[in-house]
Amino acid sequence: MSNIYYKRINSQTSVEEIQKLSKELLTTLIEKENITLQKTIPLKVHFGEKGNTTFIKSANYLGIIDFLKERAIASSYMETSVLYGGQRFKSDVHLQTALAHGFNQLPIIFADGEQGEEYVEVSINQKHFKSCKIGSKFLDYQQLIVISHFKGHQLAGFGGAIKQLSMGHASKGGKLAMHMGIKPxxxxxxxxxxxxxxxxxxxxxxxxxxxxxxxxxxxxxxxxxxxxxxxxxxxIFTLEGIVNGLLKGNDFREKIVEYAYAA
Ligand code: SF4
Ligand code: SF4
Structure with a gap:
């Protein structure tokens, strides 16, 4: 069982306070868990959909970025492309979306390549998956800071850290595999x-x-x-696929957990 460390914030908490609290939180976590930090630690983030406000604003990351800078640790933002069309579908438009949302403090790496096609099969031997398709560039690093936001999903229910680990680290094929084996x-x-x-x-x-x-x-x-x-x-969205997904929601959630394990 993992230990959980937290700081309380709410909608009134200022950005400056969040920056301060996030630095304190990281300091506590690293000391208490006796973690030796690597020389490079990317941040796994979510850049937000174009026209959407439900993502963690880039200013809230500055405390974490400062924390790393003070220790001379190189960093970058890392993300993967999504399955569906839109402004996060490919790395070129995804990059534009990220910059438009203010993510210009660090280099940006798309872990699954230009179109979500670069992945490594990570062997896990679990109930649904023998192996998982994880964005290949994640494997270049031994440590990551994974920053998750709370969200809802039609099939998964509420999502946060586990969903960011699983969907967030999977290549397009991996995301497809989790969506109930729905084939395009x-x-x-x-x-x-x-x-x-x-x-x-x-x-x-x-x-x-x-x-x-x-x-x-x-x-x-x-x-x-x-x-x-x-x-x-x-x-990938067919009526049959959506009905199957709703009927087999538990399978979908289990698949998400298995991908989080692989990540
Ligand atoms: S041939 Fe294939 S890639 Fe071209 S428009 Fe049709 S479905 Fe799309
Ligand atoms: S048809 Fe199936 S196997 Fe072929 S590229 Fe599309 S998803 Fe991959």
Whole structure:
């Protein structure tokens, strides 16, 4: 069982106070747990969706960044891309979102590459997963500071630290694997038959034509085609998938926990 150290804050707590408290908290944690700090420790963060305010604002990280600077520890912000379309789908637009939200104090590293395709299979041998697809650049470091925000998820319920470890560290294929083994499908009305997805698919699972489709017997759910499609014509969300997800919510939560373990 891990020890938990905490400081109380609320909506009235100033940014300066949060910076001070976070430094104190880290100091206490490191002393009490007798942790030897490495020379480089990235911060695993969440940059927030464009137009969304429900993320930890960058100013709140300054205490932690100061803490590291005072000890001459190099750092960076680390994040992974998401499964769905939008401004966090690929590293180039994700970077713009991060900078627009004020995350300019440290270099930014996307742990799962440009499109969520870079991962390492981490062996865990658990109930749902023998191995998990974790963003490969996370493995360059021996220590991370993982900063999580409280959130809700349609299938997982409330999420925080465990979800940030699991979804937050998984490559696109890993995120796909957690989503109930939902395999992507092509939305034909959006498909312009450019073949970009087919070129990316190592399993030869994609047929492009008047009625493009993915052969789910061949598809391994790596998620590469989802990123490759310039038209956002490949989706993981089907009615069947959502119903299955709701019916098997416990499985989904267990999968999240297994990925957190892998991370
Ligand atoms: S998820 Fe991966 S294996 Fe499945 S169709 Fe897409 S690229 Fe191919
Ligand atoms: S990448 Fe998208 S638009 Fe191009 S063929 Fe595949 S599904 Fe169609």
């Amino acid at each position: 499908h092509i939305i034909n009305r959006k498909c312009v038959q450019c073949y970009a997805c087919q070129k990316r698919c190592n399993e030869a699972a994609i047929t492009i034509g008047k009625k493009s489709f993915i052969d789910h017997d061949k598809c391994v759910g790596c998620g590469a085609c989802v990123s490759a499609c310039p038209e956002k014509a490949i989706s």
